[in-house]
Amino acid sequence: MxxxxxxxxxxxxxxxxxxxxxxxxxxxxxxxxxxxxxPDYRGPKGVWNTRRPVFYDEFMSSHESRVEYWRQKAEDREAFRSAxxxxxxxxxxxxxxxxxxxxxxxxxxxxxxxxxxxxxxxxxxxxGTNGRVECQSCLARSDPSKPFEVFAATGQPPVCECGGFLKPATISFGQSxxxxxxxxxxxxxxxxxxxxxxxxxxxxxxxxxxxxxxxxxxxxxxxxxxxxxxxxxxxxxxxxxxxxxxxxxxxxxxxxxx
Ligand SMILES: [Zn+2]
CATH class of the missing domain: 3.40.50.1220 (TPP-binding domain)
Structure with a gap:
């Protein structure tokens, strides 16, 4: 020490x-x-104190969890736009x-x-990074602007051309x-x-x-x-x-x- x-x-x-x-x-x-x-997510004012994280297996298995996940990510994107x-x-x-x-x-x-x-x-x-989205099926990566527009307009979690679920390319809880x-x-x-x-x-x-x-x-x-x-x-x-x-x-x- x-x-x-x-x-x-x-x-x-x-x-x-x-x-x-x-x-x-x-x-x-x-x-x-x-x-x-x-903000530091683990700090006293961190969002982890007020927000329940969406685990990776929930994201993959439940429509409601995907909606909640995208809602949280959209909220962060708006809050950190000027960073x-x-x-x-x-x-x-x-x-x-x-x-x-x-x-x-x-x-x-x-x-x-x-x-x-x-x-x-x-x-x-x-x-990972919030600067890209990644398809959970074909693994293609792309710019996040369009998927966030789709989510804002429809309230539906965006999907890839291949039909796979799109997700910001961060490592979620429970994801390797x-x-x-x-x-x-x-x-x-x-x-x-x-x-x-x-x-x-x-x-x-x-x-x-x-x-x-x-x-x-x-x-x-x-x-x-x-x-x-x-x-x-x-x-x-x-x-x-x-x-x-x-x-x-x-x-x-x-x-x-x-
Ligand atoms: Zn795909």
Whole structure:
């Protein structure tokens, strides 16, 4: 276990880690998107406290569940329409441009890393994305605008040309992660020389095992999060900063790349 350091000391020590790393694995969670206006689902005002999630098998087996699922997604889409990337998303792009990023793995489904400019080959959206819809039968992916229009106009859950159920391409409760995403993440974790987890409580597995896997195979491992995380007691953590990721990470990246 590593004692948490404050923000001022944290920036300098994180900058040293980032400056030395050639193959960074960065792992991000909901805490980095709150500054973009997207609430942390697990936070005190999180919608999980008031809304019953629709599990994947319910979505597949019940028309009413599909209606409820699309209703929730339409509500989120409206609420987060104006969300834009912030300085943390942009700092990750700076690291990629400097040739330091091995892989960015995000738990966030808001698509903001993609909007900020992180490239496809350096990005794994491990819990999927609201930026696409996916047919549950033929697996075709497409832009979500039309299906949301259909739902708004008819109140009926949209279907694919093949007849399959369309669903925003996020991983629902009870739905497995994509094997390809998991294997790309594990390979990158093994190649990485440093892992940094940002704005995640690191509670949700197997996603949260990815930075720990990098640490286990010899990388140094830094965590920046306000409040406790599941890895705080791990002997593999080399730097633990308890503070605002928006105040720490962009500054540390700037210092590291100066
Ligand atoms: Zn289809």
């Amino acid at each position: 590593t004692a948490a350091v404050d923000q001022v000391e944290g920036v300098a020590r994180l900058a040293a880690i980032l400056g030395a790393a050639q193959r960074l694995l960065i792992f991000t969670g909901a805490g980095i998107s709150t500054a973009s206006g997207i 834009r990337p912030n300085a943390v998303h942009e700092a990750v792009v700076d690291l990629e441009r400097a040739g330091r990023l091995e892989l960015l793995v995000t738990q966030n489904v808001d698509g903001l890393h993609r909007v900020a400019g992180t490239s496809e080959e350096r990005l794994v959206e491990i819990h 992660l994509r094997m390809d995403d998991l294997s790309r993440s594990c390979e990158a974790a093994n190649r990485a020389d440093a892992a940094v987890a940002l704005g995640s409580t690191l509670l949700v597995t197997p996603a949260a095992d990815i930075p720990l896997e990098a640490a286990r195979t010899g990388s140094c491992y830094a965590i920046v999060n306000r409040g406790p995380t599941e890895h705080d007691e791990s002997p593999f953590v080399t730097l633990r900063i308890d503070g605002d990721v928006g105040a720490v990470f962009p500054q540390a990246v700037e210092q590291a790349l100066a």
